[in-house]
Amino acid sequence: MKTxxxxxxxxxxxxxxxxxxxxxxxxxWKVNFFPPxxxxxxxxxxxxxxxxxxxxQIDGIPYVNFIAPAILAISxxxxxxxxxxxxxxxxxxxxxxxxxxxxxxxxxxxVIAGELLWGATRSVISVAAMLPxxxxxxxxxxxxxxxxxxxxxxxxxxxxxxAMCFTAITPGxxxxxxxxxxxxxxxxxxxxxxxxxxxxxxxxxxxxxxxxPLTHIVAIARMxxxxxxxxxxxxxxxWIVGVxxxxxxxxxxxxxxxxxx
Amino acid sequence: MNEIIEARNLxxxxxxxxxxxxxxxxxxxxxxxxxxxPNGAGKTTTMKMISCLSPRTGGSxxxxxxxxxxxxxxxxxxxxxxxxxTNLDPDFSCxxxxxxxARYFDIPAAEAKARADTLLAFxxxxxxxxxxxxxxxxGMKRRLILARALINxxxxxxxxxxxxxxxxxxxxxxxxxxxxxxxQGNTIVLTTHYLDEAARLCDRLVIMDKGKILxxxxxxxxxxxxxxxxxxxxxxxxxxxxxxxxxxxxxxHAGDMVQIATESARDIVKALLDHCKPKRVITRQAxxxxxxxxxxxxxxxx
Ligand SMILES: Nc1ncnc2c1ncn2[C@@H]1O[C@H](COP(=O)(O)OP(=O)(O)O)[C@@H](O)[C@H]1O
Ligand SMILES: [Mg+2]
Numbered sequence: 001m002k003t004x005x006x007x008x009x010x011x012x013x014x015x016x017x018x019x020x021x022x023x024x025x026x027x028x029w030k031v032n033f034f035p036p037x038x039x040x041x042x043x044x045x046x047x048x049x050x051x052x053x054x055x056x057q058i059d060g061i062p063y064v065n066f067i068a069p070a071i072l073a074i075s076x077x078x079x080x081x082x083x084x085x086x087x088x089x090x091x092x093x094x095x096x097x098x099x100x101x102x103x104x105x106x107x108x109x110x111v112i113a114g115e116l117l118w119g120a121t122r123s124v125i126s127v128a129a130m131l132p133x134x135x136x137x138x139x140x141x142x143x144x145x146x147x148x149x150x151x152x153x154x155x156x157x158x159x160x161x162x163a164m165c166f167t168a169i170t171p172g173x174x175x176x177x178x179x180x181x182x183x184x185x186x187x188x189x190x191x192x193x194x195x196x197x198x199x200x201x202x203x204x205x206x207x208x209x210x211x212x213p214l215t216h217i218v219a220i221a222r223m224x225x226x227x228x229x230x231x232x233x234x235x236x237x238x239w240i241v242g243v244x245x246x247x248x249x250x251x252x253x254x255x256x257x258x259x260x261x
Numbered sequence: 262m263n264e265i266i267e268a269r270n271l272x273x274x275x276x277x278x279x280x281x282x283x284x285x286x287x288x289x290x291x292x293x294x295x296x297x298x299p300n301g302a303g304k305t306t307t308m309k310m311i312s313c314l315s316p317r318t319g320g321s322x323x324x325x326x327x328x329x330x331x332x333x334x335x336x337x338x339x340x341x342x343x344x345x346x347t348n349l350d351p352d353f354s355c356x357x358x359x360x361x362x363a364r365y366f367d368i369p370a371a372e373a374k375a376r377a378d379t380l381l382a383f384x385x386x387x388x389x390x391x392x393x394x395x396x397x398x399x400g401m402k403r404r405l406i407l408a409r410a411l412i413n414x415x416x417x418x419x420x421x422x423x424x425x426x427x428x429x430x431x432x433x434x435x436x437x438x439x440x441x442x443x444x445q446g447n448t449i450v451l452t453t454h455y456l457d458e459a460a461r462l463c464d465r466l467v468i469m470d471k472g473k474i475l476x477x478x479x480x481x482x483x484x485x486x487x488x489x490x491x492x493x494x495x496x497x498x499x500x501x502x503x504x505x506x507x508x509x510x511x512x513x514h515a516g517d518m519v520q521i522a523t524e525s526a527r528d529i530v531k532a533l534l535d536h537c538k539p540k541r542v543i544t545r546q547a548x549x550x551x552x553x554x555x556x557x558x559x560x561x562x563x
Binding site for chain 2: 013016019020023024027095096097099100101102103104105106107260261
């Protein structure tokens with residue numbers, strides 16, 4: 001009996017779904033690669049140089065350097081989240097791609113796992129497009145900042161899993177606006193992104209750390225880019241890994257429940 | 262192995278809806294086996310259970326001697342499926358659709374490319390090779406989906422309404438291709454609600470209604486067994502009805518006509534002309550539609 005918490009029987013065939021998405025992405029790479037690139041510039045100019053001129057420093061760190069890792073973390077979140085909500089929903093519902101693929105030796109578990117891996121890959125691609133911009137502006141410190149790339153994959157996978165759970169239960173594409181608005185937007189603002197968590201009332205700090213996944217990615221990213229490593233990194237990492245496993249497993253089982261009737 | 266599909270008491274419920282209600286049939290290697298029935302009869306549900314896409318509620322089912330729920334990967338590797346709903350990948354060209362699909366079957370890239378070209382020629386879409394799916398007509402999409410179902414050289418083809426919504430030319434092309442595939446030794450299972458299609462293509466068929474199989478046999482046998490070989494239709498007037506009653510000829514109503522099923526239309530027509538002063542008389546071959554009407558009292562197209 002398959003429950004929502006059974007370990008899904010994913011096979012290596014999941015890579016074929018990942019590859020399909022990669023091929024579509026590469027065909028339109030100009031459209032796909034440009035936004036994160038431009039986004040990096042926009043954030044740096046508007047927030048970094050604009051607001052940064054007034055703020056100056058936070059905890060002795062230049063404001064631009066303080067927000068640079070947050071911008072990367074937000075991009076990790078957005079890339080995977082929007083790929084595995086709107087992107088996956090379109091492929092599932094409008095294009096019926098999943099139905100077509102499960103008539104081949106691939107199972108629904110393979111298909112969803114491939115989609116999750118692709119979502120994580122989108123995060124890696126975004127970060128890879130942004131890093132050179134930050135490098136040119138000298139607001140992150142190399143080579144430590146390169147660790148953001150594996151972080152992007154892990155963080156991307158976490159947001160892909162969370163996103164896919166919403167996709168599995170949403171009645172239609174419009175209702176995907178709710179998690180985007182009620183979950184993603186607050187995280188962009190309150191996860192230690194543009195001001196330190198310590199400015200929040202203590203009670204809210206606990207809540208943010210406990211339930212807002214972006215907080216942990218911002219924290220690790222900042223350790224890498226400043227750089228300012230500390231053993232707390234392991235706590236953040238454990239939190240991310242745990243949540244990633246839970247939501248990836250849950251999303252695959254929810255999708256099976258939705259699509260195999 | 263002579264039986265490629267074997268179903269015993271196969272049942273499928275969707276919550277309270279009984280979609281397939283205890284059907285039994287076997288499909289033999291090399292035949293074209295049809296499921297004929299009106300919308301909602303349970304044809305698609307049956308195809309989905311055979312193609313490992315939907316678990317059954319009860320009964321037993323084997324495909325290639327295996328249970329679809331236990332060995333879906335092995336079964337699906339040997340099967341080609343044309344779904345009722347077209348689900349080609351709009352992000353790829355015609356050739357791209359075929360090569361991408363080939364990858365799911367572990368077909369190496371070079372081989373996939375070669376097969377894609379052969380299959381595009383087979384369904385007469387060579388000149389659409391690099392065209393995106395949006396730019397294809399309905400008939401072209403259906404042909405491409407047939408080509409896609411053939412990419413893994415399947416021993417068994419499952420076709421759910423292969424010619425749905427197509428113009429006569431497109432239908433004929435698909436029929437011709439299916440005949441060719443059968444000649445090459447493929448086993449084909451298809452559903453349709455077109456009677457002419459079923460009669461033309463199927464070696465054996467079942468007529469389904471409301472989840473149940475009403476009859477199973479060759480098209481000719483079914484017609485002979487349930488209707489007779491010919492039909493005489495005569496315009497319904499009180500005179501004609503009284504006369505038929507006198508002659509003890511049994512008949513059925515069909516709109517403003519009366520239908521008489523018979524082995525010899527000649528004798529019936531002669532009797533009518535001699536005794537009944539009919540206004541209008543038509544004779545024709547009995548068809549599967551007559552069988553269906555007789556069994557359910559309804560027409561197939563609604
Ligand atoms: N996914 C589903 N969920 C609930 N009911 C369904 C589903 N698919 C089919 N049905 C119902 O099962 C019955 C048989 O449908 P189907 O197999 O599609 O018939 P056919 O292909 O002969 O038109 C219909 O009453 C239909 O409404
Ligand atoms: Mg159907």
